Amino acid sequence: MQEVELKTKIGEDHSLVQVVRSEIREMDSNGDASTGSAERMKQRVSWIVEIESNMKRYVQVEQRPKIQKVPMTIREIESNKKCFDPMVIAIGPLHHGKPELERMETFKIQFALQYAHQSKKSMKELYDAVEKQAFDARNCYAKGSTDAFDDEKEFAKMMFLDSCFVLQFIYSCVNPAEDDVKMKINDKAFILRDITLLENQLPFEFLKALMKLRFEGGEGEQMIDDFIRLIMEENAKPKGGEKEKEEPVHLLELVRTKFVDVDEITRGSCDSSSNWCSYRSVTELKSVGINFKCSYSRRFSDITFKSGSFLSGYLRLPPITIDDGTKSLLLNLVAWEACPDTPDDFGVSSYVYFMDTLIDRAEDVKELRYNGVILNGLGSDEQAAELFNEIGRNLVSNPQAFGKVKESIYGYYSSRPSLWLAEWVHTHFRSPWALIAFIAAIFVLCLTVAQTVLSALQ
Known part of the structure; x- marks a missing residue:
């Protein structure tokens, strides 16, 4: 043929x-x-x-995203390995049955009993109401994730107890005075870390079904919003008129939507943002007259730059508390963004990438800490710098993220006369005493010149 x-x-x-x-x-x-x-x-x-x-x-068929495992490209990075596995409790099927997590199974029953009691329903009433959805929950996980559960009843029991535990734990964090289960503070801190792991998630629709059996109206969703603000250490209520988003697949995705406004992160982006081709550390930016201030919120997308009136600029960054759980939370948010069925806006990844360009050494962390952008609970500025440098490895960033900010900083750098003058001012007047000494020297010089002129005239 x-x-x-x-x-x-x-x-x-x-x-x-x-x-x-x-x-x-x-x-x-x-x-x-x-x-x-x-x-x-x-x-x-x-x-x-x-x-x-x-x-x-x-053939790709459009379907609801699944609860995925951490992509191997991220999990296999040596410095990240301990950030994806639970320390004290397994939530959902992926880590269920591990011997080192067995101790918390008793607490799950205690929290489930407390949830039923405060719902004014029996455990059987709650279980019967959501049993069918527990069976359907298998389809919410990536293929092969639930193969270890041959017994459907055992799977449904696990889903029910884990969901009651998560909801009651969240309630106890938001309303500590009503917590009747005695648990050590360190255990609560570890649980707070573990329930935000990508591989420790439950279908949000299942949590929502259980919330409807206890809370009226939007009380359950408001409880979770308050809980996320605790994680963010954000005291302010969310702004009115926020755009409604689709129901999240799981709690971690909901946490991510509170940290990142995708429209905000790409607002004003343009092709010229590609000029951001070299690393500008905090120390380098400060040397040319750029100062650092806190943003008005803790959202990772709330980054802005504004030129000042006299040889200066102001870069506003969202305040962040760096502690033992920060790396785990950031990495699991990054891992979620790297999953195959999630949006490709890479909001958290872009924030971490941007911070990694700013932070090279301890001196950079020290400057941000001095201006309130970083609250360092790790003990040393070197550790905080290392945290961002480690998370920033092999990271994919949205090329349009913070385009307006990058373009503004690039424009500031492009004004060479102002840049040279700013560098000269920064070099010679780093402290008020240097400025006073300079003024005194000028004054003495003027007196000397005046005395010389008067002598000549006489």
Whole structure:
């Protein structure tokens, strides 16, 4: 068959396999088997036949995102490995049954009993109401994640107890005075870390179903919003008129939506943001007259730059508390953004990448700490700098993120006369005493010149 004829047939039939099969039948009917053409043709297209017969496996079908495992490209980074596994409690199927997490199973029952009691319902009433959804919850996890559960009843029991525990733990954090379960402070801190792990998530629709059995109206959702603000250490209530978003797949995704406003992070972006091609550390920016201030919120997307009136600029960054749980939270948010079925805006990843460009050494952290941007609970500025440097490795950033900020800083750098003068001022007047000494020197010089002139006139 000529190539043109083959392309014509493919255009008509829309299937290479159909064309080849018809050609093979034509060869067989013409007795062209002596040369082995038909057999060779069959061997060459056997793999195509196999792909077409399993077409549904390869064609992307739009479906609700799943609860995924941490992508191996992130998990395999040596310095990150301990940030993805739970320390004290397993939530959901991925880490269930690990011996080192067994101690918390008793607390799960205690919290579930407390949730039922405060709901004014029995455990059986709650379980019966959500049992069907517990069975359906398997479909909310990535393929193979729940294979260890052969017994459907055991899976439903696990989902029910874990969901009651998470909701009651959140309630106890928001309303500590009503917490009747005695638990050590360190355990609560570890649980707070563990329930924000990507591999420790429950379907949010299942949590929502349980909340409806206890809370009226939007009280349950408000409780979770208050809990997330505790994580963010944000005291202010969310601004009115916020854009409604789709229901999250799980709690971690909801946490991420509170930390990042995607529209805000790409607002004002333009192609010229590609000029941000070199690293500008805090120390370097300060040397040319750029000062640092806190943003008005703790959202990672709330980063702005404004030129000052006299050889200066102001870069506002969201305040962040760095402690033992910060790296784990940031990495799990980054891991969620790297999953195959999530939006590709990379909001948290872009924030971490931006901070990594600003922070090279302890001196950079010290400057941000001095201006209130960083509250360092790790003990040393070197550790805080290392944290951002480690998370920033192999990170994918949205090329449009903070485009307006980058362009403004680039424009500030492009004004060379102002830049040189700013560097000179920064070099010679780092402290008020240097400025006073300079003024005194000018004053003495003026007196000397005046005295010389008067002497000459006399």
